[in-house]
Amino acid sequence: xxxxxxxxxxxxxxxxxxxxxxxxxxxHAADAPMAIENAxxxxxxxxxxxxxxxVPSTQIVASDPEDAEALYEPAKDKIYRHPTFYTVPDEVGHx
Amino acid sequence: xxxxxxxxxxxxxxxxxEKIEPKDWMPDDYRKNNxxxxxxxxxxxxxxxxxxxxxxxxxxSLRRKVALLAKVQDEAGHGLYLYSAAETLGAGRDEMIDDLxxxxxxxxxxxxxxxxxxxxxxxxxxxxDGAAITNQVALCRTSYGPYARAMVKICKEESFHQRQGYxxxxxxxxxxxxxxxxxxxxxxxxxxxxxxxxxxxDSDSVHSQKSMDWKIKRYSNDELRQEFVDKTVAQAxxxxxxxxxxxxxxxxxxxxxxxxxxxxxxxxxxxSGNGPCNKERIEARRKAHExxxxxxxxxxAFAQKRAxxxxx
Ligand SMILES: [Fe+2]
Ligand SMILES: [Fe+2]
Ligand SMILES: [Fe+2]
Numbered sequence: 103x104x105x106x107x108x109x110x111x112x113x114x115x116x117x118x119x120x121x122x123x124x125x126x127x128x129x130h131a132a133d134a135p136m137a138i139e140n141a142x143x144x145x146x147x148x149x150x151x152x153x154x155x156x157v158p159s160t161q162i163v164a165s166d167p168e169d170a171e172a173l174y175e176p177a178k179d180k181i182y183r184h185p186t187f188y189t190v191p192d193e194v195g196h197x
Numbered sequence: 198x199x200x201x202x203x204x205x206x207x208x209x210x211x212x213x214x215e216k217i218e219p220k221d222w223m224p225d226d227y228r229k230n231n232x233x234x235x236x237x238x239x240x241x242x243x244x245x246x247x248x249x250x251x252x253x254x255x256x257x258s259l260r261r262k263v264a265l266l267a268k269v270q271d272e273a274g275h276g277l278y279l280y281s282a283a284e285t286l287g288a289g290r291d292e293m294i295d296d297l298x299x300x301x302x303x304x305x306x307x308x309x310x311x312x313x314x315x316x317x318x319x320x321x322x323x324x325x326d327g328a329a330i331t332n333q334v335a336l337c338r339t340s341y342g343p344y345a346r347a348m349v350k351i352c353k354e355e356s357f358h359q360r361q362g363y364x365x366x367x368x369x370x371x372x373x374x375x376x377x378x379x380x381x382x383x384x385x386x387x388x389x390x391x392x393x394x395x396x397x398x399d400s401d402s403v404h405s406q407k408s409m410d411w412k413i414k415r416y417s418n419d420e421l422r423q424e425f426v427d428k429t430v431a432q433a434x435x436x437x438x439x440x441x442x443x444x445x446x447x448x449x450x451x452x453x454x455x456x457x458x459x460x461x462x463x464x465x466x467x468x469s470g471n472g473p474c475n476k477e478r479i480e481a482r483r484k485a486h487e488x489x490x491x492x493x494x495x496x497x498a499f500a501q502k503r504a505x506x507x508x509x
Contacts, residue, residue: 116218119215119221119342120215120342120345153220180267182260182264182267183271183357184357185356185357185360187264187357188264188361188364189364189367190363190367191435194431194435197356197363
């Protein structure tokens with residue numbers, strides 16, 4: 103099998119305990135354990151991380167950019183979800 | 198690796214203020230303690246929707262109605278973040294929900310009090326969310342990573358909850374004499390239960406010492422309660438309302454307010470199921486879950502249909 107057919111994996115790195123894993127890129131590998139090894143070699147060469155997640159790219163379900171308006175517009179005019187919408191006098195301290 | 202070595206490493210991490218993450222080795226009791234605390238916290242967010250939902254359809258203006266709706270929606274989200282954090286420790290979502298519905302699991306005693314007037318919605322945002330924020334800001338530094346991250350997200354959202362509550366209190370306290378009387382009445386009823394939200398006094402707190410050693414809790418119940426009292430007194434004074442505690446006074450030496458004895462008998466009665474609304478709350482949760490069964494079934498059927506279409 104040529105590496106042309108190796109599946110693509112998305113790579114997520116946790117830079118230190120306490121922080122979430124963050125997407126850093128992707129790579130091809132024959133299987134998941136190899137994807138972790140390769141991610142270590144490619145993405146963690148300068149102490150970038152303490153934990154790696156790899157996910158087969160085909161397993162990522164992404165929203166359609168075409169749907170952006172329907173998905174995100176409705177939140178725009180709901181300013182009452184933000185603290186600044188409410189008036190609180192300075193005298194009573196931070197809230 | 199031997200358990201003693203693992204435990205030693207774990208303790209060193211805690212010592213160094215390093216967070217514990219789901220795949221890290223942890224003592225069984227650390228896991229259990231976190232599951233108990235996080236799931237109780239999740240249940241509180243969920244049950245906490247009920248007393249306020251009671252007023253959504255009767256909010257006095259559209260402004261108040263959208264605010265209350267948005268707040269109650271947030272609380273549902275907070276429940277979700279927390280259940281998910283508990284699941285990273287191996288707790289099952291269905292089991293947690295079952296434990297809430299069977300009465301096995303606990304949730305914050307505060308939500309077992311009734312909301313009898315609109316002023317209660319102001320008092321809840323101001324005092325109940327205020328107390329929750331005091332507790333939750335401290336928990337942003339808890340030692341279990343997923344719990345700490347959930348707390349950071351929740352705290353960002355909570356600020357508006359307290360502000361909308363205080364805005365209601367201002368409107369009423371500076372309104373007609375009748376409105377002011379309603380605001381005072383709400384403060385009278387919610388003050389002491391809000392202080393009880395921080396849990397038993399330190400000397401009687403069963404889970405506290407271990408939780409403090411493991412840095413699950415960063416401050417004791419009494420420390421957090423004191424912090425809440427200290428910042429809330431001036432807010433009541435601004436409103437021209439009286440906190441229902443004749444023993445409340447400022448101590449020049451310590452820089453803190455001293456306050457009267459909490460009625461712990463009441464606290465333990467409410468916690469053990471005998472508060473004014475315990476039965477009603479659990480029944481409402483159960484009913485919502487049962488009434489929602491057809492929605493879950495329909496969602497499954499629809500997912501199945503979509504899967505079949507993709508195969509075809
Ligand atoms: Fe909340
Ligand atoms: Fe909360
Ligand atoms: Fe809240």
